[in-house]
Amino acid sequence: MQATAVSSSNLRPGIAESGVLTTTDYPLPLAYSGLEVIRRNRSVVAFQPEKIAIAITKAFLAVEGQHGVNSSRIREQVAQLTASVVEALTRRLPGGGTVHIEDIQDQVELALMRSGAHDVARAYVLYREKHAEQRTAETSAADIVPSLQVEVDGQRQPLESLALQDVCREACAGLTDVDAELVWTQTRQNLYDGIPLTAVRQALVLAARTLIEREPDYAKVAARLLLSHLRLEVLGLAVNQAAMAERYADSLGEFIAAGIAAELLDPRLKDFDLPRLGQALLAERDLQFDYLGLQTLYDRYFLHIDGRRIELPQCFFMRVAMGLALNEIDREARAIEFYRLLSSFDFMCSTPTLFNSGTRHPQLSSCYLTTVSDDLDGIYQGIKENALLQKYAGGLGNDWTPVRALGSRIKGTNGHSQGVIPFLKVVNDTAVAVNQGGKRKGAVCAYLENWHLDFEEFLDLRKNTGDERRRCHDMNTAAWVSDLFMQRVEENGQWTLFSPVDVPDLHDKFGPDFAAAYVHHEAKAERGEIRQYKQIGAVQLWRKMLTMLFETGHPWITFKDACNLRSPQQHVGVVHGSNLCTEITLNTSADETAVCNLGSVNLPAHLSERDGNWQLDADKLQRTINTAMRMLDNVIDINFYATPKARNANLRHRPVGLGLMGFADCLQRMGLAYASDEAVTFADRSAELLCYYAYQASTELAEQRGRYSSFTGSLWQQGVLPLDTLDSLAEARGGLLETDRGAHLDWDRLRQRISQIGMRNSNCVAIAPTATIANIVGVSASIEPIYQNLYVKSNLSGEFTVVNAALVRELKALDLWDEVMVADLKYFDGSLAAIERIPEPTKARYATAFEVEADWLIEAAARRQKWIDQSQSLNLYVAGASGKQLDHLYRLAWRRGLKTTYYLRTLAATAMEKTAGDDAPTRACSITDPDCEACQ
Template sequence: MDTAPQPASFYPDPVEPVKHASSYPTDSGLEVIRRNRAVVAFQPEKIAIAITKAFLAVEGQHSVNSSGIRDQVAQLTASVVEALTRRLPGGGTVHIEDIQDQVELALMRSGAHDVARAYVLYREKHAEQRAAQQAIDHATPVLQVDDHGQRRLLDSAAFIALCREVCADLVDVDAERVWSETLTNLYDGMPLEAVRQALVLAARTLIEAEPNYTKVAARLLLSNLRLEATGLALTQANMGERYAGCFADFIAAGVAAELLDPRLAEFDLERLGGALLAERDLQFDYLGLQTLYDRYFLHIEGRRIELPQCFFMRVAMGLALNEVDREARAIEFYRLLSSFDFMCSTPTLFNSGTRHSQLSSCYLTTVSDDLDGIYQSIKENALLQKYAGGLGNDWTPVRALGSRIKGTNGHSQGVIPFLKVVNDTAVAVNQGGKRKGAVCAYLENWHLDFEEFLELRKNTGDERRRTHDMNTAAWVSDLFMQRVQSNGDWTLFSPVDVPELHNLYGAAFAEAYQAYEAKAARGEIKLCKRIGAVQLWRKMLTMLFETGHPWITFKDACNLRSPQQHAGVIHSSNLCTEITLNTSNDETAVCNLGSVNLAAHLTEHNGVWQLDADKLQRTIATAMRMLDNVIDINFYATVKARNANLRHRPVGLGMMGFADCLHQLGIAYASREALEFADYSAELLSYHAYQASADLAEQRGRYGSFAGSLWQQGLLPPDTLERLAETRGDLGVPTGGQLDWQALRERIAQVGMRNSNCVAIAPTATISNIVGVSASIEPVYQNLYVKSNLSGEFTVVNAALVRELKALDLWDAVMVADLKYFDGSLAAIERVPAGIKARYATAFEIEPEWLVEAAARRQKWIDQSQSLNLYVAAPTGGKLDQLYRLAWQRGLKTTYYLRTLGATSMEKTGADETAPKACSIADPDCEACQ
């Protein structure tokens, strides 16, 4: 039928609602922008009135007297209110058209198709009437803007032209729609700067329906940035000829403001400026450019002075300071960074080329068992955090609670009180105001304070013995895991009574540990505790589930496979669990990170996508040179860090965009094909990293402690897997690869290695946002969600999925609404083909064993470790036990966060039983290292 409902808006003449107004939430914090731009309070009962009138128009007056209809209207109203408040949980403004969209979708989803159709026809009719009236009124209202205190007419033609410029080469975007969305949020007397920002926000609201609007928003932001940085309204069309001049002005301003290293002014700025590629500004997504704007671009009293290509060149110049042909190398580095093929870690991007060039990502320390050593370590933490370093502290040497102190004849308070001080120091020293200070404390699980260590992150108990802002990790031996397997006992000691254990691993640790247990049994060690190994293991996993900590890391896998066994012992990992370097009282381990964008190295050949091995080799050669340069340029806050880094020269080359590659290749994460791709991609990355380090050794010399290393012995990381298997039995990891490793062994034997360690896969949380790819080796978190970070909230849409759904004519407003309703999951959306559901399964829909198996394939090739998050949708004690035992059995060195779904989340109405609930951790990113 063609009868249309009659309500003119959500504020019609009163009709008795089907549900009393007080039954709906009134504290949502929402306000409604009406079409006349008036802002009014959000009144949920108005929605019920509108829906009631819709039923009236189609089914007649008798319908609203039916209890079934009244209940249906109440349910529909509640679902609309829930959708709006879920989108804006903290309150805010919502346009009346958005509310009507939600009503329309709710009617369609509920099966009230006749009512929905009539409602749509009614909206279309009145939209046409409004459009006709707007045409009479010249379409755009006459508004004045405030331009630095001067009121003048809004130049709508100029803004429309800007919208058309930024949309010019993009598909499925509409410049007029962006301007129309902007108009709904303008008011008379609005500051001109706010109008420009409103353009960005308008494009931003359209991203969820069409991913290409993320580039529209980025380009509008870029236009604002150019005006802010240069004072000129520069367009993309004239940036090609203006960038060189902007670059020279930027260097001069940065040096004068004492932000930039004066040596940058000594470069051939004309040559470097001429190498800037203005078209690369168009690569950015909105999240990436906004992140750079908020936290990376240099500013003077809040005004940004740095444009994107100037930023990349500044970083490149800082890394080329010691090169013979500085300009040529700076251009080489710039081209790699600005292409998004590789990205340095956040500390390098923050500080390269500045007067405080702290470029390293990670610092690992060992705390000594005396008061001077403890507080010296805390001081060093503060100094290292000040310039954006992430920390991993080994606290195992510090004696346990109740241990005797010879100097005072008193008893120690143990590790826990000092960790509270470490926690508060991390809060106080927040990395120069750019991001939170971050530290992870490691403790071996034979330490007598270990049980209390497990409870540091609990929300109950004595607050003086809680560390809510600090991470913790357990450093676990093979012997303990074997005791768990055999259901044996485990003994906890104070390190002051068992001093050898800290520096032992493997068979030597097991022998010494058992000897100490025998002494305890004879009564020769008084301060100890015997506990069931399974009991302690269960408590570790329980605390991991309840608090997210401690992370589980395996010291024997780290040490038995370390190329630097001759030079010391690995006592911990770092803040993000990918770094495995030796530490001692005399050496603070340092690692410099950067990541290859794996997705940028895919190439199509005869319709088949594959990794471009030649391009990857070229990228890695330049990237390794950049990382090696960091070691010599870096500002070191402590002598121990400088000495260790110059002696061993470790770097950590990683990857990002792994999930994007799988999408492009048409591979599901939970598949054998994905395991093979994980294997091959890690082999390529590692092989070429080791090859590049050998090439640098030939040019620049070997690292200081090369003699005696496994490198020198001809044992490369895939060879060390056998050493681990000797102590564990078959690891279940296929051996062998596709590249010529024997040739590489011979090359290293001839020229040596420049770097003691080369490969570590970091989280890449922030730099993957900058580049616009999936983080690290992570599966897709959700296909549509709102990401929250220090730059705000951003809509993230899986563009690859959208392309596939568009090809099947499945991408529409209802699909968008369904994805939001089902938390980014396709599982419960019946019209999506099963193959697409499998390929785009979200992190919580993938059995976590697949993540472990893929990580095991990578681990055989890499000389350090990887930040491995594990996602478990429905955790149980048995499930976690099985998962973490598998991680140990497969020879993984470390694990990172355990991500679980909220225990109290409710199933979505009508959802499939497999649809995920809201995640208990809103954003899966750790930004500490990258």
């Protein structure tokens, strides 16, 4: 349908006034008390959400006509859109405040685009542009208010416009294609007489935010304006960038003293040579931030007292570094080394470490994996441990396979078990009740082997229908799948479900030993020696798994035998599941809670240009990894452990998980499409370097500090490295493993060195999702393809426009970056596919996640997996998923030797209505998750 501009004649008889449709037709949200609207003449009026409903209805009227607007479908859609706009505004200002009318209209436009009502959105945009032009033409000098009064501590004083314009100019200094005067002009629109001074500072930031979609460097402008506001909040006075070099030297000691006095910081921090550390702070590194990164730190990471931040960015990084250096011999030198690595953005610790390092409760670990035993004490002890571990920002993976199935006999009472499902409901509600220190939602994933008799009901846990007492809407689930099951699927064979109380040995077996024991138990069942079991076609169960995965996003598919046969720690236990994000593969038992400490290398920061070509700087990467591995190893000794089982396991095995982020950014800088053999090769090469240097660094730490205590008997000690374990996996599968074995580095030399010296850490590498720390650093998350080239990201810190700066630079070079291109990107949801004037090679390089065939994601992941001693968080993006396609992808993942997969992300049904002709697919994710880059 051709979009129709909304004209004044369309709108003259307002909908409410005409009697055709009134605001009583719309059930509006009530949580908007305290909101006020700044009109264009700077008067302030009460927020009236019913006017939003009227405006949206008028937009539909321009496109659908009177008959269409009167339909129940449109009425319902208008109500939903109005509610989403009001929710967005109240989420941004939960305590009330002022919002400019232009911001409201921006939200209406965004809601229309997100809903798929693109023609209506286009009509609304044209209407806004036309009236903006009219207002500009009608504005005279007399309409401009010459001066405003601001409120400071209850007193009114003149607005210092010149000083604020200086702040804008400083924020724009050194950046191209940004305009300080434009930022100030945009800010003026949001000011009114009597506005609080803090609101003026916020208005500066908001003004720069609105310009990010036009020019990515406004993200840095917004960050610097927020930085100015933060300095005023922390220091109590406005300090410009030039003065901060000297001011930082003093502020570190002031911050440490205030934090200790408020019982936030570890008192041992005062024992450092604070003047020396203060002199090491680099004020210029404040200018690296994009707005999303600094706002995330401001909202969720910087320490505060009664809501007032006491931490500046470089003090924050030094606080984290000091916390990690507490046990070092030369603490100051190591703290400065750690600080320089963090503040350069070359490496970033995981969120729990950033939250808690240097504090009185240094829970620095990211992941905890537990096994729940088959008795009431063990079950509730496991639930209690979940709550304790989660309190200080730990993500949980629970192995529930040992718990007997529904109907199994309880020997002590001669009754019958209710099975796993009711206990998982308690786990779900505990995760809701005990969030992660009040800073982010609690998160847990339950793992169950797919031979468990409760497994079919386990698949239904995330469904929105059925008995709510047997549903878990707030927790994640994952299937722990054996090679034997996959072989039965390939053969279209039968599969048998057992209660673990009848086959207790299966839980601790893997590979050929599991297969032999499983077949033995099947024979016993056929002879009547096991009474409680069920047979089902393997393909039938596989299809149900994939169906539930498509419909609910769960369970994630993870492969038991690849995790165990390739584990370097087979001699001390069994891997019974993974963690919340499926990258950790550590042993668990009733006596050991596995713990992993994470951090990620910023891969784009290690690219260097030589003769016009970009490549990884191996020397810099090695230096970064050496320091990063030391930091991660230090976490183990400093960490606050909520349970003895976690402490004992972590000190015994000392596993860490070094990962990477910014993979997609590297490809774009190198001019490579994600869907290409060259990208797969880069995935291989970058992972080889990461792992080689990580294993080498752990060996060097062992030489300095000693081996981890369970090293003897490990695959490391036997000279078997992760690459070598592919042979064991292939042999166990009878050759059903299709993966590349090529290598470029001197692994023989490293193998010999490890055998002689040992390893400091049982496990070294795991690639986590990095959703939040990638935001802080300003790079693409983990190994993900780009989600969209322009979109609005919503998370706990608010809503943020995200635009692909690399694409903008390329389009500028092609003389294609203009207002029309911005509008096209917004219309086509960040996709280039339908924009005809963009060259095809550019479209290929900047293809979005749902435009990259998922096979390429698996091929790249397989190349990484051959080097990694743990696993990687691998999301699969599928547009127009079918059962046949999902079957192909997950069988391919198994055949390529992947250990785990994470989310399956598919397009919502409504998003598939558009085609690549006049319209383009809406890139809407069907899954909503706090760690999803698409949904944050």
